[in-house]
Amino acid sequence: MSEELKGLVACVTGGASGLGAGIVTQLAQEGVTVIAADVQTDKGEAFAETLRKQGLSVYFRHLDVTCEEQWILLVEDLETEFSGLDILVNNAGIIIRKRLSDLSLEEWNRAVSVNLNSVFLGVKHCRNLLARSTSASIVNISSTAGIIAHLDPSYTTSKWGVRGFTKAAALELVQDGIRVNSVHPSMIATPLTEAAPPGHMEANRYAIPMGREAQPEEIAKVVCFLCSRGSSYMTGSEIVVDGGMTTAGVAHMRAQFQEQYN
Numbered sequence: 001m002s003e004e005l006k007g008l009v010a011c012v013t014g015g016a017s018g019l020g021a022g023i024v025t026q027l028a029q030e031g032v033t034v035i036a037a038d039v040q041t042d043k044g045e046a047f048a049e050t051l052r053k054q055g056l057s058v059y060f061r062h063l064d065v066t067c068e069e070q071w072i073l074l075v076e077d078l079e080t081e082f083s084g085l086d087i088l089v090n091n092a093g094i095i096i097r098k099r100l101s102d103l104s105l106e107e108w109n110r111a112v113s114v115n116l117n118s119v120f121l122g123v124k125h126c127r128n129l130l131a132r133s134t135s136a137s138i139v140n141i142s143s144t145a146g147i148i149a150h151l152d153p154s155y156t157t158s159k160w161g162v163r164g165f166t167k168a169a170a171l172e173l174v175q176d177g178i179r180v181n182s183v184h185p186s187m188i189a190t191p192l193t194e195a196a197p198p199g200h201m202e203a204n205r206y207a208i209p210m211g212r213e214a215q216p217e218e219i220a221k222v223v224c225f226l227c228s229r230g231s232s233y234m235t236g237s238e239i240v241v242d243g244g245m246t247t248a249g250v251a252h253m254r255a256q257f258q259e260q261y262n
């Protein structure tokens with residue numbers, strides 16, 4: 001455990017599963033009191049209880065990130081029960097694997113609401129609490145879909161939105177001493193990717209020079225760095241954590257293809 005994070009209070013949305021659960025665990029292991037907020041109440045409660053039994057300070061709160069009233073109640077709860085907030089990780093997200101021709105307006109709005117509007121609501125309502133912290137950090141989980149295009153337009157658009165909003169928020173919140181950064185993973189071993197159609201992960205590995213997906217803790221460690229005082233001069237930055245995909249995915253795929261025909 002480093003001294004960088006010890007004693008801080010964090011809220012992680014989508015904290016009951018996948019990457020969010022990895023971030024909750026990593027932060028808690030660094031001595032942070034973590035509130036995992038999610039719509040999956042039973043799973044989240046059980047997860048928090050398991051970590052508490054290991055001596056970690058983790059609590060669950062029900063939160064639908066698309067609901068402004070629930071954010072307002074959560075902030076009140078954070079103030080009364082935890083005396084404030086130092087770290088907000090906007091991690092909750094969904095993917096709608098549909099091309100433009102099949103995508104309804106309702107599905108588009110749902111993806112934008114969960115992936116992007118939620119980040120706006122979280123930052124807007126947590127701002128005053130975070131402004132009281134002497135170590136305030138917001139980390140928004142985007143994707144390589146916020147750097148390049150993925151096949152799903154609603155996901156790609158919402159993740160580019162998270163990247164842009166992060167920079168706008170960083171500029172405005174600097175006056176409150178709050179840093180805001182985004183993280184852009186490629187493929188992570190989580191329920192979201194496990195639910196993908198057959199062949200999806202195998203195909204993606206061709207475009208990742210490291211040839212594999214990340215484990216949640218490999219992304220969570222980068223998130224922890226951005227949450228910590230160790231990144232005190234970083235705001236408005238984007239960190240790509242993608243096994244080399246956006247740098248050299250095309251060249252890597254071409255090399256494999258050429259090898260097959262040599």
Ligand code: NAD
Pocket residue numbers: 013014015016017018019020037038039040063064065066091092093094114141142143144184185186187188189190191192193
């Ligand atoms: P996941 O499906 O395993 O977990 C997402 C969590 O968000 C779940 O616990 C779910 O209940 C919660 N959630 C969904 N809608 C919610 C809502 N309205 N309110 C509150 N919570 C809600 O997915 P994951 O892979 O862990 O994804 C986490 C984040 O990482 C997402 O933002 C995703 O876009 C991003 N990401 C994932 C990958 C990947 O390969 N898995 C890659 C890049 C980025």
